[in-house]
Amino acid sequence: MAAHNATHAASAASRHTGSDTEGARDREIRVEQRHLNRVYRRLEEKIHEAEYLMNDAVKGGQVGTPGALAERDAQVFRAGVHLNRLNSEFEDFLFGRIDLLLGKDGKRGPDGAHTSVEPADDAERIDDSGGAHADIAETLHIGRLGVLDAEYSPLVIDWRAPAAAPFYRATPVAPGRVVRRRVIRSKGRKVLGVEDDLLRPELTASLDGEPLSVVGDGALMAALGRARGHTMRDIVSSIQAEQDLVIRAPANSVTLVEGGPGTGKTAVALHRAAYLLYQDRRRYAGGILIVSPTPLLVAYTEGVLPSLGEEGQVAIRAIGSLAEAAEVAQRGGQQGDSGALVYDEPAVARVKGSVRMARVLRKAARGALTLPGPAPVAHADEGGDSGQLAFDELVGDEAYTGDSRGGTRAGNGVPDRLRVVAFGARVELDGQKLRQIRQSVLSGTAPVNLMRPRARRLLLDALWSASGGPRRYQDPELAAEAREAFDEDITTESEFTDFLAAWWPELTPRRVLAAMADERRLARWAGGAGGRGRVLTQREVRLMARSLRRLDAAGHGPLSVHDVALIDELHMLLGTPARPRKREADPLDQLTGLDELTTYADRTSSRSSRAERLERLRDEVRTDYAHVIVDEAQDLTPMQWRMVGRRGRQATWTVVGDPAQSSWSDPDEAAAARDEALGTRPRRRFQLTVNYRNPAEIAALASKVLALAMPGTSPPTAVRSTGLEPRFVVAGNDPGAVLRAEVRRLLAEVDGTVGVVVAMGRRTEARAWLAELTGPVAFGGGVGMGAGAGAGTREAAGAAAGVRSGGSGRQGGAAGTGEPRSRVVVLGSLEAKGLEYDATLVVSPAEIADESPAGLRVLYVALTRATHRLTVLSGERDEPDSAGVPDLLRD
Numbered sequence: 001m002a003a004h005n006a007t008h009a010a011s012a013a014s015r016h017t018g019s020d021t022e023g024a025r026d027r028e029i030r031v032e033q034r035h036l037n038r039v040y041r042r043l044e045e046k047i048h049e050a051e052y053l054m055n056d057a058v059k060g061g062q063v064g065t066p067g068a069l070a071e072r073d074a075q076v077f078r079a080g081v082h083l084n085r086l087n088s089e090f091e092d093f094l095f096g097r098i099d100l101l102l103g104k105d106g107k108r109g110p111d112g113a114h115t116s117v118e119p120a121d122d123a124e125r126i127d128d129s130g131g132a133h134a135d136i137a138e139t140l141h142i143g144r145l146g147v148l149d150a151e152y153s154p155l156v157i158d159w160r161a162p163a164a165a166p167f168y169r170a171t172p173v174a175p176g177r178v179v180r181r182r183v184i185r186s187k188g189r190k191v192l193g194v195e196d197d198l199l200r201p202e203l204t205a206s207l208d209g210e211p212l213s214v215v216g217d218g219a220l221m222a223a224l225g226r227a228r229g230h231t232m233r234d235i236v237s238s239i240q241a242e243q244d245l246v247i248r249a250p251a252n253s254v255t256l257v258e259g260g261p262g263t264g265k266t267a268v269a270l271h272r273a274a275y276l277l278y279q280d281r282r283r284y285a286g287g288i289l290i291v292s293p294t295p296l297l298v299a300y301t302e303g304v305l306p307s308l309g310e311e312g313q314v315a316i317r318a319i320g321s322l323a324e325a326a327e328v329a330q331r332g333g334q335q336g337d338s339g340a341l342v343y344d345e346p347a348v349a350r351v352k353g354s355v356r357m358a359r360v361l362r363k364a365a366r367g368a369l370t371l372p373g374p375a376p377v378a379h380a381d382e383g384g385d386s387g388q389l390a391f392d393e394l395v396g397d398e399a400y401t402g403d404s405r406g407g408t409r410a411g412n413g414v415p416d417r418l419r420v421v422a423f424g425a426r427v428e429l430d431g432q433k434l435r436q437i438r439q440s441v442l443s444g445t446a447p448v449n450l451m452r453p454r455a456r457r458l459l460l461d462a463l464w465s466a467s468g469g470p471r472r473y474q475d476p477e478l479a480a481e482a483r484e485a486f487d488e489d490i491t492t493e494s495e496f497t498d499f500l501a502a503w504w505p506e507l508t509p510r511r512v513l514a515a516m517a518d519e520r521r522l523a524r525w526a527g528g529a530g531g532r533g534r535v536l537t538q539r540e541v542r543l544m545a546r547s548l549r550r551l552d553a554a555g556h557g558p559l560s561v562h563d564v565a566l567i568d569e570l571h572m573l574l575g576t577p578a579r580p581r582k583r584e585a586d587p588l589d590q591l592t593g594l595d596e597l598t599t600y601a602d603r604t605s606s607r608s609s610r611a612e613r614l615e616r617l618r619d620e621v622r623t624d625y626a627h628v629i630v631d632e633a634q635d636l637t638p639m640q641w642r643m644v645g646r647r648g649r650q651a652t653w654t655v656v657g658d659p660a661q662s663s664w665s666d667p668d669e670a671a672a673a674r675d676e677a678l679g680t681r682p683r684r685r686f687q688l689t690v691n692y693r694n695p696a697e698i699a700a701l702a703s704k705v706l707a708l709a710m711p712g713t714s715p716p717t718a719v720r721s722t723g724l725e726p727r728f729v730v731a732g733n734d735p736g737a738v739l740r741a742e743v744r745r746l747l748a749e750v751d752g753t754v755g756v757v758v759a760m761g762r763r764t765e766a767r768a769w770l771a772e773l774t775g776p777v778a779f780g781g782g783v784g785m786g787a788g789a790g791a792g793t794r795e796a797a798g799a800a801a802g803v804r805s806g807g808s809g810r811q812g813g814a815a816g817t818g819e820p821r822s823r824v825v826v827l828g829s830l831e832a833k834g835l836e837y838d839a840t841l842v843v844s845p846a847e848i849a850d851e852s853p854a855g856l857r858v859l860y861v862a863l864t865r866a867t868h869r870l871t872v873l874s875g876e877r878d879e880p881d882s883a884g885v886p887d888l889l890r891d
C-alpha cells in the first residue's frame, strides 16, 4: 500500500461543511434517493413474484397427489411469507453505505460483494508531489435485509453479513478498504439526510471520475443528537467498532462484556441476538433468552428486535418472571403475567438471594410433606407482624412421635397411622413404621413429588408384611399371585388412596414457600445438618418468615422478585410436572435454502399475532435455550444465577454488566454462582469504554460517586458535552413544593421525559408530592419495599416504560405535547436500572446510598440516567454545602 501523506489531507476528498453544504447535501440526497428507488422497484418485483408464486401454487394444488398438495402448501406459505415481509415498511430500510478501494483479490462472497478486507497493492496512485489518489472500486449499501438485483448483484447488504462489517469496524487508524462511510436517514421511500465519515482524509478519492463528496459531521453524533422515541431504538446505523466486535463475537463459548453506564451494553446485547440468528438460524431455532432486570426495561427494549427483523425466536424476560408462568402468576391477584413486581427490603433480599437458601429449600421441599392438607385461605395482613397464617400453630416432622391425637391423624392433620382392610382382615401401620418408610424414600435424590410411586410401593410392602402374607405363602409363584391380589385389593380402597394423597401430597413450590412464613418451621429447615451449623441466623429467619406473610397458606399472593428464584429452585426440588414444551418446527427448514428476504419473524407473523406469540413464550417452560443473554448481570443474586443457569445448560452465553452498578451486597458470592452457572465453557472478555448517554458534565459528577463506590475504577469516556452543569437544590422545610418546582423547571427545559429517582422507601411519599403536579404522573413498576402491590400493575409498568424513553421526545406522542402526565416518571432507585431520561432529578443521594450495603453503587446508577440535564435535590441528611452540593458529591 502506498504511504499516506498527511500534507495532502486538506486537499483530499471534497468535504462540504461550509456554505456549499446545503447544495452538496441535496445533491448527495438525490444520489441516495435514486438508489433507494431502485431498491423499492426491486422489492416490488419480488412482491409480484411472490404473488404470482402464491396464485400459481394455489392453482397447481387443486388436484394431485398428497406430495403435490404438500408442495403446494409449502409454496403458498413461502410466498405468503415473502409478501408479508416485503409489504412491511421500515423507517429506514436502507441506512448505510461504504465506498471502498479495490480489494487485494477479486473474490466475491455469496452476497455479491468483494470479500477482501485489505486494499490491493495498486489501489492507490502516488503523484509526483507525493499525493495519494485512488478510484472508488466498489460501493455497498447496507440495510436491514439483503436485496439482490435481477443479475444477483447486491443492491442492499444485510447489516449482519460479513461484507457489512467494515461499515462498523473501519476507523481512521485501521480503515481497510473503506474510504467513506455514509449513514443515510430515510423514512419509508424518502431519503431525508446523509452524514459522512471520511476514513482516509489524506487520500484524494474519486468516484466515477468526480471527487468524492463528504457531507456532515459523522454518523455517531448525528445519531446521538437525534430525538429519541418512547422506546429504545436500534443503533444499527451507528454501531461503533468496539461494540461491533462484541456483536459479531463467535458464540461457541461465553462472551463476557463489561462497560460503564451508557456504553451500549443493552443495545449491543440486543443486536447480538439478531446477529446470532442471522449467522446460524438453524442452531438458534432452539431459542435465545434475554434476561433483563425489570419489566420496565423489558418494555423499553422489546421493540428493538422487531425493528431488526427478528423476534420470534427471542424471549426477553424480566428476572422476576422467569420461573414457570403458572407458578409466578397468582390467581385473582394483581400480578398477572408481568411476573413479580414486589421488591423485598434489602436485608430480606440478602437472605433470599444468598446461595445458602439452596440448602434451606432442599430441607423445606422434604419437610413440607408433613404440612397439613390445603388450609383455608387466610390472607395475611401485609403491613406488620399481626398477619397470622392458618397453619401457624402447626408443627412439622416432630409431630410424628407416635402420639396419635385424633385417631389416624396427628395434631397437624397429617395421617400418622394407616389402617386398611385386605382379604377381609384389618392391617395397620403405626406412626413409627410410617416415619421409617418416609425416611427411607427420602434418602433418595429424586424430586419429592416424583418419589411418591416409591413411597406407595414401600407402604404396600410393609402392609403385606404386617398382614403376615410372606409367612403364609412358601411357594414363590403362589406368593407373587397372592401379593398381586393383595395390592389390588388395597389400592382400590379409598382408605389407602386418601391416605397416600394426605401422607405424600403433591406439593407446589408456592405452597412450600408459603410454609416458610412460619418462623418455627423455617428455623427448623434452616437449622443445619444434625443441628450443627445453622444455615440462617435467627434474625434472618425472622425477616424472611415475616416477608412471606403476604402469601396465604396455599401460596397465593404477590411474590417478590427474589421469591421467584426460590420458586424456581423449589420447582426443581419438587419436580412439579412440567407442561410439555410446544416447540415449533420451522417449516422452512425443510425447504431448500433460505431466501435473502425472509426471517423467522416473517414466517411467524403471517400465522399469529405478536401477542399470541408472546403468550406462547410465556407459557413455555424452557430449560434448553440455545443462547442465553444476561443484561445487567452484576445484579443477579446467587439464587437468580442458579435459576438462569438451569435455562442454559446446553447454551452458549453472552453476559453483559457493570460491577460498579451492582445492587447485590456480596459480589464474590454472586461471582461464584455465576461461574457455576457458566460451567467450564471458555470465556472471551470485552470492555466497552465510551459513554453514549451522559454528557461529560453529568458523567464527571457521577464519577465522584464511582470513586467512593469502587475506588480505582475508571469511568467510561463521555462522547459529548452539552455545557449544562448539574443543578443542586436544597429541599428545605417543604420538600414536596421544591420537588414540584424543580420538576416543572425540567419539564420546561427538555422536550421529553423527566425521571425522578428516589430511595425505594421514599416512593409513596414522592408520588404524593408530585400528585399535585398538573395531571397524574406515571410511576415505575414495583411496589413499596415489603408493601402490597399497589402500583405494581402492568399499566403502571407500561405507562412508565412508555414515557421512559430518555430521548427528547420531539418525535411526537404524548412526550411532545408538553403534558406532564406522561412525561414525568417516579422511580425507586432499583427500578431505574438500565433506563434513561432526558432529565433526571435525583432526590437525596444520601438516602439512596444509605438504603443498602450496595447503596453507593445504586446511587451511581441513579446519577447516570440523564441524557441532557441532571438536578440533585438534597435534604438535611445530605449535608449540603452553601452551593447545595451534598457531601457525597463534593470533591
Ligand SMILES: Nc1ncnc2c1ncn2[C@@H]1O[C@H](COP(=O)(O)OP(=O)(O)OP(=O)(O)O)[C@@H](O)[C@H]1O
Residues within 6 Å of the ligand: 220, 223, 224, 233, 235, 238, 239, 240, 243, 259, 260, 261, 262, 263, 264, 265, 266, 267, 268, 658, 661, 692, 693, 833, 834, 835, 836, 864
Ligand atoms: N453506537 C451507538 N450509536 C448511537 N447510540 C448509541 C450507541 N451506543 C449506545 N447508544 C445509545 O446510548 C444509550 C445507552 O445505551 P445502553 O442503554 O445500551 O447502555 P448500557 O451500557 O446498557 O447502560 P447502563 O449500564 O447504564 O444500563 C442508549 O440510548 C443507546 O441507544
